[in-house]
Amino acid sequence: MLTPFERKLLPWLAAVGFFMQALDATILNTALPAMAASLGESPLRMQSVIIAYVLTVALLIPASGWLADRFGTRRIYLLAILLFTLGSLACAVAPSLPLLVAARVLQGIGGALLVPVGRLAVLRIFQGRELLRAMSFVTIPGLVGPLIGPALGGWLVEVASWHWVFLINLPVGLLGLLVCGRFMPDLYQPTSGFDWKGFALFSLGLVLASLGLQGMGERSFSVGISLLMLLAGLAAMAGYWLYAARATRPLFSLSLFHSSTFAIGILGNLFARLGSGAMPFLTPLFLQLGLGFSPSVAGMTMIPTVLGAMLTKTLVNRLIPMLGYRRILIGNTLLLGGMMSGFAFIDAGLPYWALLCWLGLFGAFNSLQFSAMNTLTLKDLGPEQASGGNSLLSVVMQLAMSMGIAIAASLLNLFHGEQETWLPTFHITYVAVGVMSMLAALIFAQLGQEECEPTPRRDGSAP
Structure with a gap:
């Protein structure tokens, strides 16, 4: 006591x-x-x-x-x-x-x-x-x-x-x-x-798939070895899926996916966060290598992104009942991807105050996306499924972040080539990352009207 x-x-x-x-x-x-x-x-x-x-x-x-x-x-x-x-x-x-x-x-x-x-x-x-x-x-x-x-x-x-x-x-x-x-x-x-067998299969799949993507981004491995690790990782994940279908107490029960909102939310989180996860890595590099900011100025410039996110959290509980999950997630996913692509128009000639406003707006819409996706994912799970569902959501959030960073680095390497300046490289990378993020709208479009009731039973908002 x-x-x-x-x-x-x-x-x-x-x-x-x-x-x-x-x-x-x-x-x-x-x-x-x-x-x-x-x-x-x-x-x-x-x-x-x-x-x-x-x-x-x-x-x-x-x-x-x-x-x-x-x-x-x-x-x-x-x-x-x-x-x-x-x-x-x-x-x-x-x-x-x-x-x-x-x-x-x-x-x-x-x-x-x-x-x-x-x-x-x-x-x-x-x-x-x-x-x-x-x-x-x-x-x-x-x-x-x-x-x-x-x-x-x-x-x-x-x-x-x-x-x-x-x-x-x-x-x-x-x-x-x-x-x-x-x-x-x-x-x-x-x-x-504890499901050690499932944990081993699941972990092996995550590690190998991530190393394969990272190898292609850093070019630290040959393309052949990177592809081999990626395929081995996918095979291990498929092995876990087959194992979990028969296991009595699997690490993550496949019954979670009987809830269509959970299935759509998890897949939507994975694909939408590829772009969002890349931005905290991409933007400080862009500010320093592309725009020539000092490290301290680049760090201060990132503050509006967090402030925008904090302010938006006070509006989420009003916006979701007003518009519903389907409208918010489809519309905001497209808008957020468009804002990522919009970084391609930022150069040294843009007024500093306009850059701060753009970063603040991006942080606000990014926070709305996270809160809506996470609440949708968890809202229809029963008490016995809540712990496993929340744990899997946390894993997917971290996994998508690591994959997003690896993809962004791969794109930077691909587009930079022999160029002497960084600015065009970052511009085309932002466009590619934004388009990639927009694809998640195809997943959220699968939400039916009965699944979009704005009455969440569990707050899954994320910082």
Whole structure:
């Protein structure tokens, strides 16, 4: 039983993990060109630093809840902070790109456990209105982290070096270890067996497919080897699908797809997020390599994107009942893809205030897209399916982000060729990414009228 002080402190402990993960997801993007120059690499090869982290998080999300139930929330949360902190230190001292990628995998193992385990502890302790207040507090760092991340990353690169993008995590991690070791509740839950076979098949498919796409983007493997890994990944995913159809307790039950809104929402999320996931990687590079901005100015320029997203979240609950899911998702998907393609018209002659307005509008429509897609995906699942459906949605979100970055890097490599200037390369890449995102409207068009009732039973909004 927790003391009143420990109950008040628990949301703060969970928020620390959320902040560390949210900050790390955005602080790195602005520093990529400086990191590439320091390591003697092309900026077009640096996407592996982001993909390694995102893909590791995606792989471990399904196991996070089981690990916390089996070994206790305190142990797993402390392990998460320790691995994240050690991974940050390893990233800061990495002398080459391969070692930096390996360190990011270690950091990603910790990051994959931080948010789910902290949120699980809050869910176990609080109920009713207390739970609503606690969860609202915990999610605030998820908004603050992306707000300050790009600007902080750019500023650190200029006043110090890119290494401080990772070193900044060390004092927060050490403080978290000391406080969580004393006050984090150690909660256990009776667990059934974990589907290790399904986990292995599913993870193998994700890793191989992502490595195949990344190999084609970086040209670190031959085209033949990259295609072979991509096909092997798809084969492993097909193997999981066949296995899950017969398994008693599969990692992700295929019965989830009996809900047409879930099936459409998951597929729509996957394809729509290919473009949206590429933008946080693509835009800081565009601002620095294409428009010649300094890292700090590029980071500050990204702030309106986050502000637009935050403001839109206050309007989502009004827009969905007014327009319905089908209209919002088809219309907003096309509009958002058009806005991505519209970056092709941005050059050094565009007034700075107009660029800020464009980024703010993009952030607003991007946030509306995420909130509508996620709520549609989860709204018709029963209580017994909610956990599995939410976990699969989280995996798809991370997977789509890593695939989007890999595709964007492949397009940059393809279009840049022997050109001396970067601006035309980014322009045509934005057009391709925007058109790719628009294709998701074909999936959302499959929603029937009876599936578009704007009465969500579960809030699946995402930061």
